[in-house]
Amino acid sequence: MQLSGRDVTCVRGGREVFVGLDFAAVAGEAVAVVGRNGSGKTSLLRLIAGLLVPAGGTIVLGGGDAELTLPEQCHYLGHRDALKPALSVAENLSFWADFLGGERFDFAESLATVGLEHTIHLPAGFLSAGQRRRLSLARLLTVRRPVWLLDEPTNALDVTGQDMFGGLMREHLARGGMIVAATHAPLGIETRELRIGGLG
Numbered sequence: 001m002q003l004s005g006r007d008v009t010c011v012r013g014g015r016e017v018f019v020g021l022d023f024a025a026v027a028g029e030a031v032a033v034v035g036r037n038g039s040g041k042t043s044l045l046r047l048i049a050g051l052l053v054p055a056g057g058t059i060v061l062g063g064g065d066a067e068l069t070l071p072e073q074c075h076y077l078g079h080r081d082a083l084k085p086a087l088s089v090a091e092n093l094s095f096w097a098d099f100l101g102g103e104r105f106d107f108a109e110s111l112a113t114v115g116l117e118h119t120i121h122l123p124a125g126f127l128s129a130g131q132r133r134r135l136s137l138a139r140l141l142t143v144r145r146p147v148w149l150l151d152e153p154t155n156a157l158d159v160t161g162q163d164m165f166g167g168l169m170r171e172h173l174a175r176g177g178m179i180v181a182a183t184h185a186p187l188g189i190e191t192r193e194l195r196i197g198g199l200g
């Protein structure tokens with residue numbers, strides 16, 4: 001499986017953010033997208049996820065499931081946690097599993113893995129910032145998709161959380177998944193660097 005972008009141009013608000021970007025990631029590989037603020041790291045993840053349309057170029061996943069689109073094979077975790085505060089932890093996970101579709105793995109097991117088993121009936125609005133991030137990570141485990149697109153994924157995670165997340169990323173890569181992460185901080189796993197927008 002290979003994710004490749006060829007000659008990709010991103011325009012936002014009528015302004016070119018980046019032009020002619022080439023990139024690739026293969027099964028088992030993590031790519032860290034780095035660059036200064038505003039260089040287009042989040043925009044690149046959103047282009048891959050199908051949430052933005054490239055102004056030029058192509059992004060394809062070779063060797064994936066031929067019956068699914070690229071966005072259907074991606075998990076996109078934005079830097080906001082995309083949770084409904086009035087719904088419980090379990091209800092939020094259920095919402096995401098319904099929205100994403102496909103086979104779903106056991107909620108309780110996913111929540112235990114990210115250390116949230118004691119919060120299952122709590123409204124998500126009561127969670128701390130790090131707990132909200134952990135709940136977002138539980139999505140990655142509840143519905144399995146090969147391409148993880150992660151925007152500043154370690155934000156708000158404590159040291160134990162970062163270790164736990166490092167383990168999850170390593171397992172995902174060992175299963176043949178791939179990761180493209182926009183980050184200003186080391187991810188704690190081996191990555192290949194993709195720098196956009198010059199030196200940051």
Ligand SMILES: Nc1ncnc2c1ncn2[C@@H]1O[C@H](COP(=O)(O)OP(=O)(O)OP(=O)(O)O)[C@@H](O)[C@H]1O
Nearest residue numbers: 012013017035036037038039040041042043044182
């Ligand atoms: N909805 C929008 N409309 C117009 N311009 C936008 C929009 N969203 C982002 N931009 C612009 O696109 C550029 C790239 O933004 P993006 O969020 O992709 O950068 P980034 O590299 O992720 O930044 P950071 O390191 O600060 O998170 C910025 O100049 C930003 O102002």
